[in-house]
Amino acid sequence: xxxxxxxxxxxxxxxxxxxxxxxxxxxxxxxxxxxxxxxxxxxxxxxxxxxxxxxxxxxxxxxxxxxxxxxxxxxxxxxxxxxxxxxxxxxxxxxxxxxxxxxxxxxxxxxxxxxxxxxxxxxxxxxxxxxxxxxxxxxxxxxxxxxxxxxxxxxxxxxxxxxxxxxxxxxxxxxxxxxxxxxxxxxxxxxxxxxxxxxxxxxxxxxxxxxxxxxxxxxxxxxxxxxxxxxxxxxxxxxxxxxxxxxxxxxxxxxxxxxxxxxxxxxxxxxxxxxxxxxxxxxxxxxxxxxxxxxxxxxxxxxxxx
Amino acid sequence: xxxxxxxxxxxxxxxxxxxxxxxxxxxxxxxxxxxxxxxxxxxxxxxxxxxxxxxxxxxxxxxxxxxxxxxxxxxxxxxxxxxxxxxxxxxxxxxxxxxxxxxxxxxxxxxxxxxxxxxxxxxxxxxxxxxxxxxxxx
Numbered sequence: 001x002x003x004x005x006x007x008x009x010x011x012x013x014x015x016x017x018x019x020x021x022x023x024x025x026x027x028x029x030x031x032x033x034x035x036x037x038x039x040x041x042x043x044x045x046x047x048x049x050x051x052x053x054x055x056x057x058x059x060x061x062x063x064x065x066x067x068x069x070x071x072x073x074x075x076x077x078x079x080x081x082x083x084x085x086x087x088x089x090x091x092x093x094x095x096x097x098x099x100x101x102x103x104x105x106x107x108x109x110x111x112x113x114x115x116x117x118x119x120x121x122x123x124x125x126x127x128x129x130x131x132x133x134x135x136x137x138x139x140x141x142x143x144x145x146x147x148x149x150x151x152x153x154x155x156x157x158x159x160x161x162x163x164x165x166x167x168x169x170x171x172x173x174x175x176x177x178x179x180x181x182x183x184x185x186x187x188x189x190x191x192x193x194x195x196x197x198x199x200x201x202x203x204x205x206x207x208x209x210x211x212x213x214x215x216x217x218x219x220x221x222x223x224x225x226x227x228x229x230x231x232x233x234x235x236x237x238x239x240x241x242x243x244x245x246x247x248x249x250x251x252x253x254x255x256x257x258x259x260x261x262x263x264x265x266x267x268x269x270x271x272x273x274x275x276x277x278x279x280x281x282x283x284x285x286x287x288x289x290x291x292x293x294x295x296x297x298x299x300x301x302x303x304x305x306x
Numbered sequence: 307x308x309x310x311x312x313x314x315x316x317x318x319x320x321x322x323x324x325x326x327x328x329x330x331x332x333x334x335x336x337x338x339x340x341x342x343x344x345x346x347x348x349x350x351x352x353x354x355x356x357x358x359x360x361x362x363x364x365x366x367x368x369x370x371x372x373x374x375x376x377x378x379x380x381x382x383x384x385x386x387x388x389x390x391x392x393x394x395x396x397x398x399x400x401x402x403x404x405x406x407x408x409x410x411x412x413x414x415x416x417x418x419x420x421x422x423x424x425x426x427x428x429x430x431x432x433x434x435x436x437x438x439x440x441x442x443x444x
Contacts (some may be wrong), residue, residue, distance in 0.1 A: 110420065
């Protein structure tokens with residue numbers, strides 16, 4: 001049974017096919033409005049989520065299907081100690097496809113090993129979140145028309161940000177990508193990702209602590225939050241936190257067609273004043289997340305029927 | 307030192323000196339009631355010193371464990387006092403319940419019945435990662 005646990009479970013061709021389907025859904029929504037009639041999506045969310053759960057549910061509803069599930073572990077038998085394996089076997093009796101978020105890393109893989117229906121990893125702790133990566137890829141594709149010859153800047157917490165790691169991994173499979181890593185020294189991209197992903201795939205990259213100095217080069221700026229709890233001492237946090245807050249004045253030298261992205265939720269790392277800038281794409285990114293999830297549900301259900 | 311020859315069983319040879327006991331434990335040989343000899347610090351032209359384990363019974367042994375402990379090991383299979391196969395060991399692709407994942411955020415930390423499975427992700431450097439959380443085995 002085909003599932004999506006890690007973005008690398010899908011080939012580049014399959015990712016491109018999903019993006020093409022999502023683009024077709026955006027252009028021809030009526031064509032898809034009954035494609036999942038009488039199908040049920042189970043959203044098994046063992047920890048809270050706004051965007052991911054609701055976008056999965058909206059995606060299934062727009063495909064003409066229905067949704068069952070729970071939105072917190074204490075609303076399920078997990079509170080009584082039921083294993084992930086047993087939960088997956090049980091839900092396989094009720095639904096046609098599962099979207100699972102779980103605080104423990106690898107839980108969706110355990111579900112996929114035990115379910116008889118496709119499982120989509122909707123986030124497993126700080127580990128993987130492949131549908132966010134698909135969302136990011138669709139956003140870049142729609143805003144830039146493809147992935148060739150782009151300079152992508154990643155800014156903020158590059159050490160712990162799982163969305164950054166996954167997107168870098170996914171982009172490294174395309175040619176002509178340049179990566180700029182912008183972070184405080186304390187939150188640099190882990191060296192194993194530089195070695196195993198960037199260097200291994202021959203992706204040119206540079207590292208800097210200064211966002212404004214590299215701003216003119218960027219086609220994409222992917223912002224993440226610098227969190228207070230990641231610093232060893234308060235002084236360093238206070239010294240650095242404002243450097244990584246995006247404000248309109250920092251965009252003065254940016255390209256006119258820069259695409260500003262953020263996986264959300266944001267706290268203060270992008271000033272609200274940037275929201276009115278036409279280069280701010282993070283709320284469009286949310287919308288694209290629904291369409292790529294529609295494409296994913298369709299693909300996995302079609303493969304399950306085969 | 308004399309150790310009887312084997313009728314049916316295994317001679318696990320070319321174990322890096324000092325790793326014989328670890329391999330003995332990992333193979334669960336403590337639970338066997340057949341004759342088993344661990345010979346430590348045997349002089350070797352190739353290795354200087356080596357350990358050898360001799361098992362005088364045709365028991366099932368986990369070749370993957372051997373590969374993980376010491377990929378340079380040779381397993382000699384003996385039948386009717388004759389060497390019938392000399393098997394060179396490589397790093398196994400997967401290891402099940404040989405290493406424990408120590409990541410407290412991994413699903414294996416809370417679901418006790420799950421097998422601890424590690425996959426070889428970098429053959430050159432012998433790197434294994436947990437299939438659930440991708441934590442590197444130490």
